[in-house]
Amino acid sequence: MILISLAIGVTWVFGTVLAMLDGRRTYVGLLALGAMGTSLVSGVLLGVRVLQEGTVEFVAGGWPLGLGIALRADVLGVTFAVLSCGVVFVSLLYEVILGIRSRTFPALVLFLNTGLVGIFLTGDMFNFYVFFEIAMTAAYVLTAYREHDYQVRAAFIFAIVNLLGSVIFVIAVAALYHVTGTLDMALAAERVTEAGINPTIVIAVAIFVAFGLKLGLFPFHFWLPAVYVGSHASVAAILSGALANIGSYGLLRFGGYILPEQLAFGAPVLLVLGSASIVYGAHQAVARRSPVEVMAYSAIGQAGYILIAIAIAGPIGFAAGVLYAVVNSLNKTLVFLATGLRGWMVGAAFAIAAFSIAGVPPAVGFLGKLALFRAALSLDSLAGTVTLVALIFLGGALSFVYSFQIYQSVYLKPSPEEGKPSPLAARLLVVVLAALLVGLGLYPEPLLYVSERAGALVAGGP
Template identity: 30%
Template sequence: MSVLLPLAIAVPLIGAALSLLAIGSRTMQRVISVAAAAATAAISVTILIGVDRDGTEVAAMGDWPADIAINLVADRFAALMLTISSTMLLAVLLYAMGQQTDDERSRWYHPAYQVLIAGVCGAFLAGDLFNLFVWFEVLLIASYVLLTLEGNDGQIRSGTTYVVLNVIESFVLVTGVALIFAATGTLNMAQLPERLAELPDGVRLGLNLLLLIAFGLKAAVFPLFSWLPDSYPAAPSPVSAVFAGLLTKVGVYAIIRTQTLLFPDTNRELLLVIAGLTMVIGVLGAIAQSDMKRILSFHIISQIGYMIMGVALGGVAAISATIFYMLHHIPVKTSLFLVEGIIERETGSSTLGRVSGLARRSGPLALLFLIPAFSLAGLPPFSGFLGKTAIVTEGLDQRSWWIVAAAIAVSLMTLVSMLKIWSGAFWGDPEPMSVDAHHEGILRKQPLMSAVTAGVVALTLLIAVFAGPLYRFSERAANDVTDPAVYRTAVLP
């Protein structure tokens, strides 16, 4: 089983290389890209099943001793994130193929996308801090290319901001990694808990803050979020969908991994304040917008606050609720951006003042929006209600009244902003159109994009239907995450 861990990274890298070799044939590029992404998803599912059955899997590169090797580690949490992420990456790739043109720049899309897949998989499987930094850089470099692929002025401006702030994040992260190595003599995450515990409290606090700043910038928490609502709306819709669903979650994953494994019970009050401010500022920003992409982008920030709230509360129950919430949020947020992409392609705009009456033109499209929108707002019986309820319940159990009140208020304001999109884009009189366009329907004109979007929305419903088994899996994953001895024993038996 451990041989599959490097394959999850190697397959998309091979796909990127083959896509470059086939750069003269768009058809061949698409075949290679889909095959590599599908193989990565299949490998991820196999890893998930094996890890849940047999426990944490470890692959030590080069057959070196585990304490000095480059280790790839898949526990239940990593395997779950690997699986949901690779599934969404495959879905968005298919969606993008339904939207892609034969523009000269599109030939670079598939190699960059495959490198992005490899970077995401590597970040989830990294067993030491330096290689976590390396895979962060891989996915960031690929994301730079995808963000500015069309080369228009708006993308270049947004891409510049994105690059500058993420270079700062990389500098902070590599500085933190270097100082941790200087203080402990290792970067292996199985060895670090014991060695960090031996350091003076002030040194541990400083090292923890450096990692929190770096990962917090990637996760777009308050006050490090300003780059996100300017960068994501400028990208093409398929790229925005990937960024919205996955990239910030890689930052949250790193925060969960380091806060539970390396710095347990450290800076919890600070994280709770950050969580509350992230939720509130994000949702207020969403309410103030009049463009669908910008509204949805601010909601990425707001929903990250719930995940940080779970990390701050700590313990198995809170972490399991956070893991389940991440599992729910990735397809929900992805599907909302996919719906927005269909609307933008049909109408030429995502500004609410220029779009109206979509519900009358396409009832199914309206339904594809409403289901993830209600889930994002936390309405029953959707998966968002279950995830938010679990986090809020843990907050009540710990008597953190103010953060619970903030979480409930933000959920209500999220519903208000979703209704703003509904009333602006889906309600009202339809825009003038030809009779042929009316009969053809919006979804029929874009069959592949529509089918993928429907599939991702259906996945959000399946998460709600199978919430019981999925939540029990999240509890098992949380037990792994919150017990450093489990991780250490698996890596260093």
């Protein structure tokens, strides 16, 4: 209990205090880092405890379950909480090393972390929405960080599009409340089967649209390139590495855990949309030149893989979805952080991330692709398996092409206007991250174990 409270609360309290101070001062950045570190450590400790002893939960204010707001840390939630917290921590560290240029940046990052961890550790649907809005509002402002014109434009687009997504989500929550009479996720999952498929399929569609928008899936992807290209490197890392997790987590939690029948019903549609995402994202990425733009389109394709894994469903499919979401988030963080730097070690780090995205061993991206293969093989229909395997091969080949293209054009070609290299500490940070990617690829057991447990939890819902 103290761990859940710490993971959410520390950054909230510090964010409030730091909002009154000037974030450009070094000590403010260090305080923010301390708070983030505390949050991360409590998240990790909580994760160890959840893995050993099972789900930790309590209801705020000591109310009986169903009356009060439940906070629930299960394997799925804790995995995403630790992951997002880690990504935010690394991005904040990166920005502190390079020098924060805005007085509100540290406070906003802390609020964003509060929202993210809250989302993943709450057991209440409306509370999910509230934390979701805390995280999103901080993200809207962060997108405009540095305040260049194109960044403010990106923030405006991001805010408008995602607000519409939030509205659709809150309508879905209200409808679920109307159908089940509860806001608690576990109780709703039990009761929703009684409501039948007819009223709930509409809710499921609304939830899919809301999270698909967040994840940047194919028909809802239009905002994503402008925002990722516009925002500053560390902010882009936070957006694609931490905030996009809300989309995958939401699809797993609401689709897999609360509405499994509706998910099975809509699986063909999800498979088609996921495939379209992969093909569209890879195709657009190959056609672009600037590394950030390539990676932004690549994010659309990667979201497609996660959707396909979720559509396959079952313990294997959900486990693949969790694993792919984790791997993708790490890849994207490293890629976007590396594009903001110059210097000789950065090229190597970028190459590792790019080939991890393409799924080349020994980088961790290979694991994600492997899990997807396993999931595709578990499908009943032979035609489906063959199509999916072919698709994954095609997507992998295309991502190899665009990864190699940008590596060649940016890091192999000697550029005449080479500026002075970035601070050594920042470069070391991306190198450490790259080493982590390779390390996890070489020793994948912990990651596989966690994703299997999380997949079983989602599938074994009610």
